[in-house]
Amino acid sequence: MASPRIIMKLTVTAARKEPGDVLVIDLKHARKPLLPPFEPGSHVDVHLPDRKVRQYSLCGDPTDLSRYTIAVKRENVGRGGSAWIHEAVAVGCTLPVSAPRNHFPLAQREGTxxxxxxxxxxxxxxxxxxxxxxxxxxxxxxxxxxxxxxxxxxxxxxxxxxxxxxxxxxxxxxxxxxxxxxxxxxxxxxxxxxxxxxxxxxxxxxxxxxxxxxxxxxxxxFQPPQQDGAPPEPFTITLRDGTVVPVAADTSALAALRAAGVLLMASCENGICGTCECGILEGQPIHRDAVLSKEARTHRFIPCVSRATGVLRLDL
Structure with missing residues (x-):
């Protein structure tokens, strides 16, 4: 699978309304007949104006790489991405789209x-x-x-x-x-x-x-899990080289890391895409994402939403 950091300019070749206020969009490359392969469960990042990035599952046929198909439900109470797509996207326009990535893979196992x-x-x-x-x-x-x-x-x-x-x-x-x-x-x-x-x-x-x-x-x-309502507490991140990064109660770990000069890719900043995922070396995380599996939570961390108790040492 191609690196998700690759950004392609894809052309909208079809856009049709579906029940439930959903817009189904077909995307093709203007010069390349085949797009990067994807597996069931994969999604792409769609880059919108004002530096907005939204994630949409690929709902097309994985064996048909001539196009990607996404379906966008208009959310009246949201961050504005779906509304812009419904109002501005039409056949012939182009959208910057990432290569696919998959946090929801279909396991190749026997059984039902x-x-x-x-x-x-x-x-x-x-x-x-x-x-x-x-x-x-x-x-x-x-x-x-x-x-x-x-x-x-x-x-x-x-x-x-x-x-x-x-x-x-x-x-x-x-x-x-x-x-x-x-x-x-x-x-x-x-x-x-x-x-x-x-x-x-x-x-x-x-x-x-x-x-x-x-x-x-x-x-x-598609939405972050509901939190318990408890106010966030400050904590501390340490990096591999010993750098100490304090995280205030009103600041995300991602924002604190960026302020400390750590270059960390991010996309949704809402705990649902996994772009900012990093490793845990030591500490007690407080997971608030909707990405990591139970097993992954023992050693992985989503800094855009998750926090920690005391000191958290990250593999950064």
């Missing part, structure tokens, strides 16, 4: 894969379902939305995936509703779960899978 998506969370899940179908591996896709009329990419799901592997759950259709707790209460011994969606769904699945074995549950969040 359970896919859960809520609303716009279908974007990485759709790419996974396509791959599993192509590989002939067993899977189930459960897609939760408010109503059929507001379900983005529904026509794609119904057209490209096998009817017997897809369950659609609409809040306004009692016959299609599914209780997550009962759905996830039991699992086959070889099952793997992948899920993505709004905070309510993410929290419900987290709670319903507490009994699942470690390493069998995988997720991607």
């Amino acid at each position: 894969t359970l896919l859960l998506a809520g609303g716009i969370g279908i974007t990485p899940i759709l790419a996974m379902a396509r791959a599993l179908k192509r590989q002939g591996k067993p899977y189930e896709l459960h897609y939760f939305t408010r109503s059929r009329a507001l379900t983005p990419l529904l026509s794609v799901v119904e057209r490209e995936l096998d009817y017997s592997t897809v369950w659609l759950h609409f809040d306004d259709e009692p016959k299609t509703r599914q209780d997550l707790k009962s759905l996830l209460s039991t699992r086959s011994s070889d099952a793997q779960l992948y899920y993505c969606g709004p905070p309510g769904l993410m929290t419900a699945v987290d709670r319903a899978t507490e009994h699942w074995p470690e390493g069998t549950v995988h997720s991607e969040a």
